[in-house]
Amino acid sequence: MTDKIFNVLFVCNQNAGRSQMAEVLLNTVGKHRFRAFSAGIEPAAAIDPLTLETIRKGGFSTNGLTVKGLDAFVAADTPHMDFVVTVSEELADFMVPLKGHVMGAHWPIPGPAPLRASQAEKAAAFAEAFKMIRRRVELFVELPMSSLDRLTLQRKVDEIGTS
Numbered sequence: 001m002t003d004k005i006f007n008v009l010f011v012c013n014q015n016a017g018r019s020q021m022a023e024v025l026l027n028t029v030g031k032h033r034f035r036a037f038s039a040g041i042e043p044a045a046a047i048d049p050l051t052l053e054t055i056r057k058g059g060f061s062t063n064g065l066t067v068k069g070l071d072a073f074v075a076a077d078t079p080h081m082d083f084v085v086t087v088s089e090e091l092a093d094f095m096v097p098l099k100g101h102v103m104g105a106h107w108p109i110p111g112p113a114p115l116r117a118s119q120a121e122k123a124a125a126f127a128e129a130f131k132m133i134r135r136r137v138e139l140f141v142e143l144p145m146s147s148l149d150r151l152t153l154q155r156k157v158d159e160i161g162t163s
Contacts (some may be wrong), residue, residue, distance in 0.1 A: 004033075004145075004146075005032070005033060005034065005035055006033060006034050006035070006082040006083060006145065007034075007035050007036075007037070007079050007080060007081045007082050007083070008026055008034055008035070008036045008037070008081065008082065008083040008084075008085065009036075009037045009038070009039060009073055009081045009083070009084045009085070009096070009098070010022035010023055010026075010036065010037070010038045010039075010085050010086075010087055011038070011039050011040070011041065011070065011084060011085070011086045011087070011088075011091065011094070011096055012038075012040055012041075012086070012087050012088040012091070013040055013041055013042060013088050013090070013091070014040040014041075014042060014043060014044035014067070015038055015039050015040030015043050015044065015047075015067045015068055015069070016040065016043075016044035016046065016047050016048045016051060016067060017047075017048050017050075017051045017111070017112055017113060017126070017129070018087040018088065018109045018111075018112065018129055018133060019038035019039065019040065019087055020038050020047055020051050020055070020065055021051060021054065021055060021129065021130050021133045022036065022038060022085070022087055022133050022137060023036045023037060023038035023065070024036075024055050024060050024061070024062070024065070025060070025133060025134050025137040026137050026140070026141070028060055028061075029134075029137060029138060029141055030137075030141055031141055033141070033145070034141070035079070037068075037073065037079075037081075038068065039068045039069055039070045039072060039073055040067065040068070040069055040070070041069075041070060041091070041094070042069075043067045043068060043069040044067055045067070046067060047062075047065055047066075047067055048113060048126075050112070050113070050122055050123060050126045051112075051126065052065070053123070053126075054123070054126040054127055054129075054130045055130070057127075058130055058134070070096065070097065073098060074097060074098065081098055081102050082102065082103065083102065083103045083104070083105065083157065084096045084098060084102050084103075084104050084105075085104070085105045085106070085107055085157075086104075086105075086106045086107070086108075087107050087108070087109045087133065088108070088109070088111070089108040089109070089110060089111070091106065091108075092106050092108065103150075103153065103154055103157060105154075105157040105158055105160070105161055106158075106161050107133075107136050107160060107161035108161060109129050109132050109133055110125075110128075110129065111129075112125040112126040112128070112129035113125070113126075135163065136160050136161070136163060139160045139163060140157065140160055143156055143157070
């Protein structure tokens with residue numbers, strides 16, 4: 001087993017929901033093998049309150065979460081990313097502009113903030129998105145990173161997006 005800590009960047013549209021959930025989940029359940037970050041293509045002014053509520057209801061801390069744009073991860077002094085995972089359905093073909101040999105994947109999660117829904121329906125949508133992200137993060141954490149060649153690892157990371 002390797003002692004390498006893998007850096008993972010989760011990207012969504014605004015960094016107000018899905019990518020924040022993924023960041024918290026991987027940092028918590030990642031068995032100290034992963035360091036997760038999140039960013040948005042067009043960052044929101046703030047994290048959606050239902051995101052924070054959903055994370056807390058799941059038993060996780062929201063301390064330190066902030067909205068970030070991709071520009072926060074392209075500077076020379078930022079950590080090298082090993083994986084970049086887009087989590088917005090509409091970002092299937094988006095190429096994250098990071099240097100190096102970054103492994104990319106697309107794990108589409110439906111947007112949890114329907115425009116015309118009651119508060120209860122919105123909360124249920126956020127809970128469902130959180131559940132989907134958690135399952136994918138758990139599958140990712142269980143991958144035997146050190147024993148897979150790059151092509152097999154890429155295939156397995158891609159397959160998680162369809163689970």
